[in-house]
Amino acid sequence: MTNSKTILVTGSTGQLGQSLKAIARDYPNCEVVFADRQQLDLSETHSIKDFFQQNSFDIIINCAAHTAVDKAETEVELANKINHLAVQQLANIAKQYDSKLIHISTDYVFNGKQCRPYIEADDVEPQGVYGRTKLSGEQAIQNGLKTNAIIIRTSWVYSEYGNNFVKTMLKLGKARDEINVIFDQVGTPTYAKDLAQAIMSIVQSDHFNQVSFKTDIVHFSNEGVCSWYDFSKAIFELNGIHCDVFPIETKDYPTPAKRPYYSVLNKAKIKQTYNLNIPYWKDSLRQCLIGLQDLEK
Ligand SMILES: NC(=O)c1ccc[n+]([C@@H]2O[C@H](COP(=O)([O-])OP(=O)(O)OC[C@H]3O[C@@H](n4cnc5c(N)ncnc54)[C@H](OP(=O)(O)O)[C@@H]3O)[C@@H](O)[C@H]2O)c1
Numbered sequence: 001m002t003n004s005k006t007i008l009v010t011g012s013t014g015q016l017g018q019s020l021k022a023i024a025r026d027y028p029n030c031e032v033v034f035a036d037r038q039q040l041d042l043s044e045t046h047s048i049k050d051f052f053q054q055n056s057f058d059i060i061i062n063c064a065a066h067t068a069v070d071k072a073e074t075e076v077e078l079a080n081k082i083n084h085l086a087v088q089q090l091a092n093i094a095k096q097y098d099s100k101l102i103h104i105s106t107d108y109v110f111n112g113k114q115c116r117p118y119i120e121a122d123d124v125e126p127q128g129v130y131g132r133t134k135l136s137g138e139q140a141i142q143n144g145l146k147t148n149a150i151i152i153r154t155s156w157v158y159s160e161y162g163n164n165f166v167k168t169m170l171k172l173g174k175a176r177d178e179i180n181v182i183f184d185q186v187g188t189p190t191y192a193k194d195l196a197q198a199i200m201s202i203v204q205s206d207h208f209n210q211v212s213f214k215t216d217i218v219h220f221s222n223e224g225v226c227s228w229y230d231f232s233k234a235i236f237e238l239n240g241i242h243c244d245v246f247p248i249e250t251k252d253y254p255t256p257a258k259r260p261y262y263s264v265l266n267k268a269k270i271k272q273t274y275n276l277n278i279p280y281w282k283d284s285l286r287q288c289l290i291g292l293q294d295l296e297k
Contacts, residue, residue, distance in 0.1 A: 011064025089136035107155035112260020128257035159192035183229035183247035191284035219265035222281035225277035
């Protein structure tokens, strides 16, 4: 058991923020403070400064982000403020107050043209504003905080909370007899609760609790690989929904933001460094569907 720590979680109303809230009580040696947008608005430099003048933490877990990938194409300045400039400010604050920083980034930093799972050292080439601003956030941490920060890139996050692909499919599957889903974008879903648990394991790990460690990037998603088409088929099968799913190509479902065709993340580094066991995506999907049913009771 490590010493007691104070932890700040930003973006407490989001999928990951709420998933961390759901498991925080399992870690009695951590005093976790959850901040929503009203308490800490990451688009306002002054809000960030004021917040940290009044509060200090051993660890900052930054779950807040401008995550609306298509909207970001037109909300460029706002996305840059939240995903880049605020992250730069958080890195400076972590340095100033000697806090450790865990920041969440995305598979969308890659161009998706590769055909083997991406490792952390692979070349980045984001395809849209969201990916570009998230990459700038990563670089701000790497340049401004050379030690005591971890950047976790993740992909296709879903949960019991907020809006996500699983909840959209459940709604559509119940309302329609058939549905078209993209089959030529391939990745791995991430159950936010698994990511939350991985983050708390990192916080408890010997590596993280060294006086100082080199700032690094790691990848996390569930195990396995699927397309959005396979993902929707599994959601319907596991939930007993009778809805025909037809595979379509990305070009038949145009969106403002370009998305990577292939964004499977290689998780060898995070597993080895933090001794993690990561569940297979379909097993975690089953857990989330049970969680959703429990919430409906
Ligand atoms: N969702 C995915 O598929 C996905 C994939 C790869 C990586 N990621 C990354 O994973 C992390 C967690 O994602 P998520 O799925 O939990 O996101 P989410 O559900 O969209 O939540 C985003 C959170 O950020 C908050 N936020 C937005 N603007 C803010 C601002 N100006 N000030 C303070 N808070 C603000 C939101 O608050 P409100 O509720 O008030 O809007 C919300 O709490 C993010 O860094 C994201 O980039 C997500």
